[in-house]
Amino acid sequence: MSAIEIVGASDSLSFRQRWSHYLVLIFGLVGFIIAVNLRDGALNATTLYINAQAGIRAEYPQNWLLDEEGDYIFRVRDLSQAGFNTTLQVATRPVSSITTTRNVLDALTLGRSQTLGYTVLSEEQYILPDESTGITMSYTFVVSDPNPFLQGVPIVVEGQDILTIKRGQAIIISFISDATTFDENLPILTRFMSTLEF
Amino acid sequence: MTAFDSRFITPPKEEEEIYPYRRVWSSIIAESGVMVAVAIIIFLVTRFVEVPRRFYPPIGVAISLIPVGLWIGLSWWRERFVPQPRTKLVSVAIISALAANAIAIPLVEDFLQVDKWLPLENAINRIIGYTFTQGLVQSILTYLVVRYVAWPDNFRVRLDSIAYGAASAVGYATILNLHLVLSSNPSPDIAAFRIFDALAVQLAVNIIIAYGLSEVRFNARPFPVLLVATIALASFVSGLALPLRSGLTNAALEQGIGSVSPIRGFLLSAAILAGVSFIFAFLFDNAERQDAETAAQSE
Numbered sequence: 001m002s003a004i005e006i007v008g009a010s011d012s013l014s015f016r017q018r019w020s021h022y023l024v025l026i027f028g029l030v031g032f033i034i035a036v037n038l039r040d041g042a043l044n045a046t047t048l049y050i051n052a053q054a055g056i057r058a059e060y061p062q063n064w065l066l067d068e069e070g071d072y073i074f075r076v077r078d079l080s081q082a083g084f085n086t087t088l089q090v091a092t093r094p095v096s097s098i099t100t101t102r103n104v105l106d107a108l109t110l111g112r113s114q115t116l117g118y119t120v121l122s123e124e125q126y127i128l129p130d131e132s133t134g135i136t137m138s139y140t141f142v143v144s145d146p147n148p149f150l151q152g153v154p155i156v157v158e159g160q161d162i163l164t165i166k167r168g169q170a171i172i173i174s175f176i177s178d179a180t181t182f183d184e185n186l187p188i189l190t191r192f193m194s195t196l197e198f
Numbered sequence: 199m200t201a202f203d204s205r206f207i208t209p210p211k212e213e214e215e216i217y218p219y220r221r222v223w224s225s226i227i228a229e230s231g232v233m234v235a236v237a238i239i240i241f242l243v244t245r246f247v248e249v250p251r252r253f254y255p256p257i258g259v260a261i262s263l264i265p266v267g268l269w270i271g272l273s274w275w276r277e278r279f280v281p282q283p284r285t286k287l288v289s290v291a292i293i294s295a296l297a298a299n300a301i302a303i304p305l306v307e308d309f310l311q312v313d314k315w316l317p318l319e320n321a322i323n324r325i326i327g328y329t330f331t332q333g334l335v336q337s338i339l340t341y342l343v344v345r346y347v348a349w350p351d352n353f354r355v356r357l358d359s360i361a362y363g364a365a366s367a368v369g370y371a372t373i374l375n376l377h378l379v380l381s382s383n384p385s386p387d388i389a390a391f392r393i394f395d396a397l398a399v400q401l402a403v404n405i406i407i408a409y410g411l412s413e414v415r416f417n418a419r420p421f422p423v424l425l426v427a428t429i430a431l432a433s434f435v436s437g438l439a440l441p442l443r444s445g446l447t448n449a450a451l452e453q454g455i456g457s458v459s460p461i462r463g464f465l466l467s468a469a470i471l472a473g474v475s476f477i478f479a480f481l482f483d484n485a486e487r488q489d490a491e492t493a494a495q496s497e
Contacts, residue, residue, distance in 0.1 A: 020414045020425040027426045028338040035330040042315035063318050
């Protein structure tokens with residue numbers, strides 16, 4: 001077998017060689033923009049939820065599991081997450097004309113006081129997308145498997161309730177996530193709140 | 199009586215031309231062949247021997263380092279015994295490994311977050327997604343490393359591009375494999391198959407890119423789109439391999455008994471490497487023949 005060795009031709013690149021490399025760099029840049037666009041499109045994709053009876057319209061993350069069977073209007077969970085499934089929940093409570101958000105928060109705290117490790121972290125004012133005022137409460141608790149024969153380490157969960165009173169009912173929007181990924185997942189709540197209409 | 203002297207009746211013996219470079223294809227075949235054998239042996243041994251879970255990480259790391267060992271023994275070491283050794287192989291392998299660890303893994307896992315959204319997509323979207331994320335990052339990094347470390351001064355013959363591509367593949371794949379075994383702690387048989395899968399696909403991708411780089415280096419009038427076309431094809435092959443392999447390996451959600459079959463994914467990776475090598479060996483051979491004809495005509 002013979003070998004053809006070309007030596008000394010590499011000092012300067014020809015026009016075609018230069019453009020071959022430029023095109024690769026352009027392709028890399030365009031491809032990267034497409035990749036970021038695909039990522040954003042998939043991660044921020046939403047599904048529309050409308051409940052005419054409760055007068056609620058919202059967009060929740062695509063591929064999350066919708067559930068309307070509990071004591072809430074609806075709940076969506078990210079079942080693709082290992083461990084605790086990040087959850088968004090919208091619930092309502094009837095209130096009287098003299099009930100304040102403070103009363104509702106205290107009732108929620110009392111109701112959850114038997115939950116393992118339940119601790120309120122903070123309470124502060126919250127401005128809703130329609131510029132009405134609400135209140136937000138951050139808390140933490142521990143989730144463990146109810147089956148004592150299953151092996152596993154309990155999970156520390158962090159939650160945030162956003163509460164407002166409208167049309168004679170308290171609307172409670174809860175966002176609950178594994179404490180280790182709570183901050184990372186918090187933009188999901190922000191996006192959800194920006195689409196929520198009630 | 200006269201003594202018989204064979205020199206009178208046989209033609210004079212021609213001096214055999216010494217090929218001055220290490221033969222690249224034979225090294226790739228030997229390295230891949232040994233890796234296939236290692237994966238199959240580990241798979242068969244683990245059918246009979248139960249490996250305690252605490253030994254998974256050290257065994258995984260050891261298997262991850264086998265491709266480097268094979269490359270050192272069958273490629274780098276053999277360069278020492280040829281008249282014209284390739285000098286930048288180790289640099290290309292190390293820089294590829296560093297690029298994989300410092301750029302590719304953080305970019306794909308932390309920035310593009312492919313694990314969060316691509317596994318949930320349908321098959322076509324997964325192929326497109328992996329092509330533009332994992333495949334593109336892999337191809338562009340390989341191109342940049344070989345382009346700026348070895349090209350064009352260390353490309354003396356067309357097959358130099360394959361040698362540097364293989365060196366890059368080993369460095370890059372080793373980091374991906376170490377990351378895999380240290381983060382997900384797979385059993386030795388799964389680790390062996392996954393390590394071969396990563397190496398085989400990386401080798402196939404780099405062979406495609408090597409063809410583009412060699413054409414731009416040696417063709418007197420290279421078609422400017424050819425190199426970018428090879429990078430795009432390499433990205434696509436990488437993007438195609440991952441979802442196809444997952445589809446073949448993972449158990450299907452169906453009635454009856456579904457089971458995980460890593461051997462199907464392993465066979466797919468081997469088929470991709472064999473197919474790409476066969477096609478591009480033909481293209482390299484064809485290009486060299488054209489070079490020889492052009493050289494003969496100009497003399």
